[in-house]
Amino acid sequence: MTTLLLHNATVIDGTGADPKPRTSVLVENGLIQKVGPADKMAPPSSGRVIDLDGHTLMPGLTDAHVHFGQVGINAVANRSPDDNLTTYVIQVVENIELALREGFTTVRDAGGLDPAFARAVEQGLIKGPRVLPSGSHLSMTGGHGDRRGRYDEAPIRSLPGILAAPVLVDGPDQVRSAARQQLRLGSFHVKLMASGGIMSPLDELESVQFTVEEMQAAVYEAQMAGKYVIAHCHTSPSINNALAAGVRSIEHGSILDEATAKSIVEQEAFMVPTLLVAEFLARAADAGEVPHYGQMKLKQVRSAMPASVEVAAHAGVSMGSGSDILGVRQTGRGEELLLKAKVVGPMNAIVSATQTNARLFRMEDRIGSVKEGMEADLIVVAGDPISDIGLLANADNIRLVVKGGQICKDII
Numbered sequence: 001m002t003t004l005l006l007h008n009a010t011v012i013d014g015t016g017a018d019p020k021p022r023t024s025v026l027v028e029n030g031l032i033q034k035v036g037p038a039d040k041m042a043p044p045s046s047g048r049v050i051d052l053d054g055h056t057l058m059p060g061l062t063d064a065h066v067h068f069g070q071v072g073i074n075a076v077a078n079r080s081p082d083d084n085l086t087t088y089v090i091q092v093v094e095n096i097e098l099a100l101r102e103g104f105t106t107v108r109d110a111g112g113l114d115p116a117f118a119r120a121v122e123q124g125l126i127k128g129p130r131v132l133p134s135g136s137h138l139s140m141t142g143g144h145g146d147r148r149g150r151y152d153e154a155p156i157r158s159l160p161g162i163l164a165a166p167v168l169v170d171g172p173d174q175v176r177s178a179a180r181q182q183l184r185l186g187s188f189h190v191k192l193m194a195s196g197g198i199m200s201p202l203d204e205l206e207s208v209q210f211t212v213e214e215m216q217a218a219v220y221e222a223q224m225a226g227k228y229v230i231a232h233c234h235t236s237p238s239i240n241n242a243l244a245a246g247v248r249s250i251e252h253g254s255i256l257d258e259a260t261a262k263s264i265v266e267q268e269a270f271m272v273p274t275l276l277v278a279e280f281l282a283r284a285a286d287a288g289e290v291p292h293y294g295q296m297k298l299k300q301v302r303s304a305m306p307a308s309v310e311v312a313a314h315a316g317v318s319m320g321s322g323s324d325i326l327g328v329r330q331t332g333r334g335e336e337l338l339l340k341a342k343v344v345g346p347m348n349a350i351v352s353a354t355q356t357n358a359r360l361f362r363m364e365d366r367i368g369s370v371k372e373g374m375e376a377d378l379i380v381v382a383g384d385p386i387s388d389i390g391l392l393a394n395a396d397n398i399r400l401v402v403k404g405g406q407i408c409k410d411i412i
C-alpha cells in the first residue's frame with residue numbers, strides 16, 4: 001500500500017477547530033498515520049511527498065442527499081421513446097465519477113440508486129465515492145414518490161440490480177414488506193416520503209404523507225437490521241409525524257418552526273437541508289424544464305429554506321449537508337456549502353459536510369475528520385475555503401482527491 005506525505009498545507013480538520021497552517025499529514029496503509037507540524041515530520045523512506053504550500057488540506061467532502069440514479073428531473077415529463085437501460089447505466093456511472101472528481105469521498109443516496117452500483121464502486125469497477133445506497137424510496141399512493149399521471153394506473157417497475165423505481169405502499173404491512181425488500185437488496189437505510197414535494201404531479205407541499213403507524217413499521221425493520229429511516233419532509237407537521245415514528249434523518253426541513261426544531265434536538269435526530277436543489281430547480285424552471293405543478297411549490301420551498309436553516313441552527317439541530325441535485329452530468333454539488341455558509345458561516349458549512357455527516361452516517365470513527373487513525377479520505381483545495389467557500393463549488397479547485405489512501409485525482 002502507498003505511503004504518502006502531504007507536506008506543509010493549511011489543515012482544516014473537519015471538527016470546526018481553527019485551520020492549522022504549516023501542517024503535514026502522513027498516510028500509510030489507507031489510514032492517516034500522523035498529523036503534525038511540517039518542520040517536525042521527516043519524509044518517509046519510501047513513497048511520495050507532495051508539497052502543498054499555499055493549499056488547504058481537509059477531509060473528503062460528503063453529501064448526505066444524492067440522487068445519482070435520478071437522471072431525468074421528472075419521471076413523467078422526461079420520458080423519451082428512446083430511453084433504454086444501457087444509456088441509464090452509463091449516465092449513472094458518470095454521475096458517480098463526477099462526484100469523486102469534485103472532492104466527495106462518501107455520499108448517501110436518498111432514493112433511486114440500486115445498491116448494485118454501490119457494490120460496483122466497492123469492487124473498484126467504478127471510480128466513485130463510497131456510496132451508502134437507499135435503493136427504492138417508499139411512498140404512499142398519491143404521495144411524493146407517485147409520479148404517475150392522474151389517469152395512469154401502472155407504476156414504473158424496478159429492475160433489481162439496475163433500476164430502483166419508487167415503491168408505492170399503503171398500510172403498515174405493505175410498508176414493512178417493502179422495507180424488508182429494500183434491506184434485502186442491500187440498502188444502507190430506508191427512505192420514506194412523508195410530505196408532498198416539488199416534482200410530484202398530484203400532491204400539495206403541505207400534504208402529510210404516511211401515518212405514524214406506517215412509518216413505525218419501516219423504523220422497526222430498519223432498526224432490527226441495525227439501520228435507520230430517513231424521511232422526505234418539507235413541513236413541520238410532516239416532521240413531527242416522522243419524529244413520532246422514530247425517523248432519524250429529516251430530509252429538507254424546508255418550512256420549519258421553532259417548536260419542531262426543538263423536537264428534532266430532543267429526539268437526537270438529524271436534519272439535512274438541501275438548499276442547492278431549490279436553486280438548481282429554479283435554473284431549470286428558467287429553462288422551461290419544471291412542469292407547471294412544480295413551479296408554485298418550488299417558490300414556497302426556495303423562499304422558506306434559508307430561514308429554516310437559521311431556525312435549525314439556533315435550536316442546535318445536528319445539521320448534515322445534502323445537495324439533492326438531479327439529472328444527468330451532475331456537477332457543482334459543492335455549491336451546497338456556499339449556500340449553507342450564507343446562513344451559518346463557512347466553517348459550520350464545512351463541518352456539516354464532513355464531521356456532522358459522518359455522525360449521521362454512523363461513520364465518525366472512520367471518516368469526516370483529519371485525525372490519526374482515520375481513513376485517509378482527504379482533499380486538497382487551491383486556496384482558502386474559509387475566505388472563499390465558493391472554491392469548493394468548482395472541481396478545478398479540488399487539486400487532489402485521496403480516498404482510503406489511494407490518489408483518485410491529481411492535478412496539483
Ligand SMILES: [Zn+2]
Nearest residue numbers: 065067110324
Ligand atoms: Zn431528494
